[in-house]
Amino acid sequence: MEMKECSIKEFRQDCPCRGLFDQIADKWSMMILAVLADGPLRFNAIKRGLEGITQKALTQTLRKLERNGIISRNVIATSPVAVEYEITPLGRTLIGPFKALYLWTKEKMPEVEAARAAFDERMNENA
Numbered sequence: 263m264e265m266k267e268c269s270i271k272e273f274r275q276d277c278p279c280r281g282l283f284d285q286i287a288d289k290w291s292m293m294i295l296a297v298l299a300d301g302p303l304r305f306n307a308i309k310r311g312l313e314g315i316t317q318k319a320l321t322q323t324l325r326k327l328e329r330n331g332i333i334s335r336n337v338i339a340t341s342p343v344a345v346e347y348e349i350t351p352l353g354r355t356l357i358g359p360f361k362a363l364y365l366w367t368k369e370k371m372p373e374v375e376a377a378r379a380a381f382d383e384r385m386n387e388n389a
Contacts (some may be wrong), residue, residue: 285330290323292360299357302348
């Protein structure tokens with residue numbers, strides 16, 4: 263399969279990088295990887311670590327991450343059968359960039375809050 267040309271300055275609709283970027287950079291994917299960073303967990307343990315995620319959203323995001331090779335799904339032969347999710351070596355390569363992004367958000371939050379307040383004030387003045 264021939265890969266389309268991708269560019270950081272032009273996200274063409276048919277660019278395969280665009281689809282992968284969309285899948286790994288959404289909030290639930292990033293948070294799931296953060297929750298799994300310390301080791302494998304079962305579905306409900308992941309769900310407990312992600313306040314506000316629905317069962318459907320978690321299931322869909324886990325499938326998407328598994329399809330992309332970012333996490334693996336391991337069936338444990340117990341009674342009843344259990345399933346555990348774990349970050350793959352490929353997925354581990356995302357931990358550094360995600361941590362950097364998280365640290366950026368923590369560090370820049372005061373500036374973002376000031377920008378939001380200034381924007382809201384301008385909007386209220388123009389209303």
